[in-house]
Amino acid sequence: MTELWADWALLPTGWARDVRVTLAAGRIASVMAGSAPSGTRVGVLLPAPANAHSHAFQRAMAGLTEGRGPNPRDSFWTWRQLMFRFLDQLNPDQIQAIAAFVQMEMLEAGYACNVEFHYLHHDPGGVPYADLAETSGRIAAAASQTGIGLTLLPVLYQFGGLDQRPLAPGQIRFGNDLGRFTALHAAAKAAVSTVGPDSCTGVAPHSLRAVQPKDLLALRGMADGGPFHMHLAEQVAEVEEVQAQTGQRPVEWVLSHLAPGPDCCFIHCTQMLPTETEALARSGAVAGLCPITESSLGDGIFDGLRWFDAGGVMAIGSDSNIRIALAEELRTLDYSQRLRDHSRAALATSDLSTGRRLFQAACAGGAQAAGRHSGQIAPGLWADLMALEADHVDLAGRQGDRLLDAWIFAGDDRMVTDVWSAGRHMVQGGRHVARAQIVAAYRRAVAPLISAL
Ligand code: ZN
Numbered sequence: 001m002t003e004l005w006a007d008w009a010l011l012p013t014g015w016a017r018d019v020r021v022t023l024a025a026g027r028i029a030s031v032m033a034g035s036a037p038s039g040t041r042v043g044v045l046l047p048a049p050a051n052a053h054s055h056a057f058q059r060a061m062a063g064l065t066e067g068r069g070p071n072p073r074d075s076f077w078t079w080r081q082l083m084f085r086f087l088d089q090l091n092p093d094q095i096q097a098i099a100a101f102v103q104m105e106m107l108e109a110g111y112a113c114n115v116e117f118h119y120l121h122h123d124p125g126g127v128p129y130a131d132l133a134e135t136s137g138r139i140a141a142a143a144s145q146t147g148i149g150l151t152l153l154p155v156l157y158q159f160g161g162l163d164q165r166p167l168a169p170g171q172i173r174f175g176n177d178l179g180r181f182t183a184l185h186a187a188a189k190a191a192v193s194t195v196g197p198d199s200c201t202g203v204a205p206h207s208l209r210a211v212q213p214k215d216l217l218a219l220r221g222m223a224d225g226g227p228f229h230m231h232l233a234e235q236v237a238e239v240e241e242v243q244a245q246t247g248q249r250p251v252e253w254v255l256s257h258l259a260p261g262p263d264c265c266f267i268h269c270t271q272m273l274p275t276e277t278e279a280l281a282r283s284g285a286v287a288g289l290c291p292i293t294e295s296s297l298g299d300g301i302f303d304g305l306r307w308f309d310a311g312g313v314m315a316i317g318s319d320s321n322i323r324i325a326l327a328e329e330l331r332t333l334d335y336s337q338r339l340r341d342h343s344r345a346a347l348a349t350s351d352l353s354t355g356r357r358l359f360q361a362a363c364a365g366g367a368q369a370a371g372r373h374s375g376q377i378a379p380g381l382w383a384d385l386m387a388l389e390a391d392h393v394d395l396a397g398r399q400g401d402r403l404l405d406a407w408i409f410a411g412d413d414r415m416v417t418d419v420w421s422a423g424r425h426m427v428q429g430g431r432h433v434a435r436a437q438i439v440a441a442y443r444r445a446v447a448p449l450i451s452a453l
Contacts, residue, residue, distance in 0.1 A: 008044045
């Protein structure tokens with residue numbers, strides 16, 4: 001039994017002082033406000049959200065795509081070309097080392113779970129490894145080392161575009177038909193089952209452009225109520241391609257064919273018409289937003305105001321992992337609305353400050369997207385918790401929602417002192433407990449990759 005005592009804690013009923021929280025078998029056992037000090041003192045205790053969208057290997061490409069390419073106007077598509085060159089070399093040992101590094105950074109930023117949208121399945125020649133789920137197993141092994149909760153989403157990727165053209169050379173490591181994917185998924189599920197009882201497996205068609213419609217429907221069945229994720233309406237070019245091929249815009253197609261519901265998480269949802277935003281929000285599906293990556297790739301601005309007004313659920317992911325920074329993701333989301341609308345505190349309500357509303361939404365939506373029984377400090381849930389340094393200068397004199405606002409808008413993730421994932425106390429004093437080994441392995445893994453680009 002672990003016993004924590006917090007100056008402040010954000011409970012389902014709101015802020016409370018002098019809160020005693022006990023943990024047992026990875027779950028929150030009890031929560032008592034107004035308690036006398038006992039156990040380990042922490043500052044501001046918060047639920048730790050899941051990171052709802054990541055491609056771990058892309059972390060090693062961070063900062064490599066900021067020069068002007070041969071195209072007169074650099075874009076998402078030139079970024080993708082560099083990613084494909086990178087993939088010509090990446091081996092399983094490197095995949096594992098990079099994944100461990102990203103997961104460590106996620107934990108240090110305050111995330112308790114990594115929802116990994118995993119499409120890198122085969123060797124650089126496109127030939128399956130002897131173990132079909134070799135690379136899935138490497139992600140699972142990284143999670144066992146870092147102690148992060150894992151929701152692994154093996155990805156089905158079939159075609160190079162909606163006209164069902166074959167995969168380009170840079171995409172051959174991703175490809176499977178439905179039969180082989182079914183076998184891969186079963187093997188990946190077995191690998192994830194060794195990580196811990198809080199980890200699980202879902203399913204993810206890559207996008208409308210990469211999977212044929214009949215197999216999209218088959219995958220929905222394969223998810224069996226577990227998380228079903230897909231990239232959706234990220235880029236203008238993608239919207240145009242779907243419209244040209246199907247006569248429907250991507251969100252229109254999803255609404256009329258996939259019966260989206262709370263088990264679904266659609267990543268990005270940037271290019272939506274107002275009616276699409278409202279209809280998809282009302283479906284109960286999660287919008288998996290990745291504000292830093294969407295800024296980096298110039299995707300556009302998600303219509304957060306309309307989404308929230310329609311009762312939409314949202315989660316935060318780090319996608320390209322160019323930067324792992326939870327507070328910055330939330331800040332970037334609100335700032336994008338302000339820049340578009342010439343407004344301030346865009347997503348605040350009369351009851352909740354901007355920081356409070358965004359953070360609570362990310363906790364609830366992250367748990368939903370991860371298929372994880374977490375997201376609040378309440379008995380029975382997985383003990384996914386994070387603590388901010390109560391004595392930090394940026395929190396001086398702050399109470400209640402202003403604690404979150406100061407962290408998100410004035411501070412950064414260095415304010416995070418401790419993180420528990422299903423009770424595993426992996427971040428202590430602001431650092432992952434195995435940081436030195438993980439960083440050393442990451443350096444060894446990426447040096448030859450970078451020098452070869
Ligand atoms: Zn993505």
